Each structure stands twice: as C-alpha cells, then as structure tokens.
Amino acid sequence: MKTRYSFGGDEHIFVEMDEEMSLDAFFKSLSMSNAVRAAKIDGVTEVCPANASFQVKFNPDVIAPDAMLSELKALEHTAETAEKRLNTRIIEVPVYYQDPWTHETLMRFRERHQDPSGTDLDYAARINGYETVADFITAHHSTPWFVSMVGFVSGLPFLYQLVDRSKQIQVPKYLRPRTDTPKQTVGYGGSFSCIYSVRGAGGYQMFGITPMPIYDPTQTVSYLRDFLVFFKPGDIVKWKPIDRAEYDAILADVEANRFEPRIREATFDLDAFNADMDGTNKRLMEALYGV
Known part of the structure; x- marks a missing residue:
C-alpha cells in the first residue's frame, strides 16, 4: 500500500503506512516517525506513533500545513529502508x-x-x-x-x-x-x-x-x-x-x-x-x- 497522508484540522497530519496492522507496517511507521523527530523540523511540537501509523502535531504559524506535508513526504524513503532489528x-x-x-x-x-x-x-x-x-x-x-x-x-x-x-x-x-x-x-x-x-x-x-x-x-x-x-x-x-x-x-x-x-x-x-x-x-x- 502507498503511504496515505491526511490533515487533521490545521495542526495535525496523519500518516498511515498500511490499512491493517502488521509487524512490517509497525517497523516502517517506527522508522519514519523516528526520522521526523531526528529531522527537527521547525514547528513540529509532537510525534505520536500508533500501530501502523503516526500523527504529527505542528504549529501552523511556524510552518504552513502544505509545507509540513512536503517535509514529511521527503522522509518517506526512510520507511522503505526501515531498520528491522530492535x-x-x-x-x-x-x-x-x-x-x-x-x-x-x-x-x-x-x-x-x-x-x-x-x-x-x-x-x-x-x-x-x-x-x-x-x-x-x-x-x-x-x-x-x-x-x-x-x-x-x-x-x-x-x-x-x-x-x-x-x-x-x-x-x-x-x-x-x-x-x-x-x-x-x-x-x-x-x-x-x-x-x-x-x-x-x-x-x-x-x-x-x-x-x-x-x-x-x-x-x-x-x-x-x-x-x-x-x-x-x-x-x-x-x-x-x-x-x-x-x-x-x-x-x-x-x-x-x-x-x-x-x-x-x-x-x-x-x-x-x-x-x-x-x-x-x-x-x-x-x-x-x-x-
């Protein structure tokens, strides 16, 4: 499945790696959410991981929603090379x-x-x-x-x-x-x-x-x-x-x-x-x- 992005109001973006839970989807989500934290994008206030997805909270006065979306999509490649050893x-x-x-x-x-x-x-x-x-x-x-x-x-x-x-x-x-x-x-x-x-x-x-x-x-x-x-x-x-x-x-x-x-x-x-x-x-x- 292709990664799906959706807005939650003007302060959140939800990133779904797969429609169903699997360990593969979990590791992809973990890898990408860790990459978002490591990138230290201006305006990001919280990264909340879930089973096969994660949500990013950001300050729209610091970074516009479309710009935030672009930043996240640029990190999507990290999910495809997810570390599978924990x-x-x-x-x-x-x-x-x-x-x-x-x-x-x-x-x-x-x-x-x-x-x-x-x-x-x-x-x-x-x-x-x-x-x-x-x-x-x-x-x-x-x-x-x-x-x-x-x-x-x-x-x-x-x-x-x-x-x-x-x-x-x-x-x-x-x-x-x-x-x-x-x-x-x-x-x-x-x-x-x-x-x-x-x-x-x-x-x-x-x-x-x-x-x-x-x-x-x-x-x-x-x-x-x-x-x-x-x-x-x-x-x-x-x-x-x-x-x-x-x-x-x-x-x-x-x-x-x-x-x-x-x-x-x-x-x-x-x-x-x-x-x-x-x-x-x-x-x-x-x-x-x-x-």
Whole structure:
C-alpha cells in the first residue's frame, strides 16, 4: 500500500503506512516517525506513533500545513529502508485469569455483549475454536506479545501476538461499550490484547487482571519513579498466569514497594521472526528466563 497522508484540522497530519496492522507496517511507521523527530523540523511540537501509523502535531504559524506535508513526504524513503532489528526488553506480566472483579463487571453488562448467556472468556474460546476456556487461556499466555503502541488512555499498551497471522486470536469488542472496567484489566479487542491502565469505560473483552501497576501519575511506585508510564512501543510481553494467592502476594509487594517486574534485555529481528517464528519465540523465552 502507498503511504496515505491526511490533515487533521490545521495542526495535525496523519500518516498511515498500511490499512491493517502488521509487524512490517509497525517497523516502517517506527522508522519514519523516528526520522521526523531526528529531522527537527521547525514547528513540529509532537510525534505520536500508533500501530501502523503516526500523527504529527505542528504549529501552523511556524510552518504552513502544505509545507509540513512536503517535509514529511521527503522522509518517506526512510520507511522503505526501515531498520528491522530492535534492541528492546522482554517483560513478564502476571495475570489472574477469571478473577472475581472483572467477572462481576462483565456480568453487570451482559446486555451489551454478543453472548449474554456466558462470560467473555466463554465467548472468546468458542469463536476461536477452542474446546475449553482453559485451552483458550493457554493460547493467550503461551506465546510472547509485541507492544505496538501506547495510548488512547494514558499508559495503556496495545499488544500484538507473535504468532503466524492464521493462528492469531481474534475477538470483537462489546456490541456497546461498558461504563466501567476495573483498573489493570487484561482485555482483548480485534487482534489486540491490552491492559487498562485506569478504571473507566471500555469495550474490550475482559479476560483477567494484573496486580502490576503500569501507570502512576504520582510516580511513587518503585519502578515508575523515573517515568509515570511503564510500557513503550517495541516492548515484548510474556503473560504469566497466577492464582488468587499469588495475586494477593504480588499486590502486597506492590503496596510495600517491594515488587519489581521481571525484565530482561532482548533483541527482536523481524526478518528472523518471519523466517522462524517458533525459534524466535523460544530465544525470547530464553532471554527472559535464562533457560
């Protein structure tokens, strides 16, 4: 697909690398948005990356919209020569699947769901062809996930499953959004998993909850003192299923500022992943767990 540019009022330009999310589109978007930052174009005030696109905010009193568009198009060649190797980090995120808090919430909103007779996990397992909810949960946590963007709500990561596209989990959002979602809910919509960073409205299916804070505007959580948002695009996540006792223990450690997420340095090579997905994922697990 040819890169598409569109204006958002007179202060924004939206740059879309592809109509659908793929890791190739992500790397092209990342490469071009980094080039925009490096170019230090007069008048640019913000560059906001997304899954397969990015948006530039600029001051039209400093640079006219058409001139800004020309500057961006001149950098488009960087997307075609995108760097496909990323030095990043892999992070273990504990998840209490089928927890009582998201269960209570989803039951309050069944009339907004495609299948009012069951739970979100019942529905997700069935439409993805899994015989049991346990099998579906295993599919959700057994492979790593790639953080393709952070935003929409402060600190909320969108995560893309590192498997062949034919094996990706797909679940539609609720028919009508909820007015409530517990903080740190692990959700799912389309082909993306996410973590709700704050309590609020939402439309993604709810699978569980993590005791690990990912957003702290007070910056009092031990591992969020340097920056209030935990995730950044390019991070890789491995979900770790936990039970209620483990959830309570981690939550106590968080509240006492004793909890530190398991984080290891890792390298992600897109060409190597496309050539051998299972082998790449095995190496990522070795980087995280040292086995």
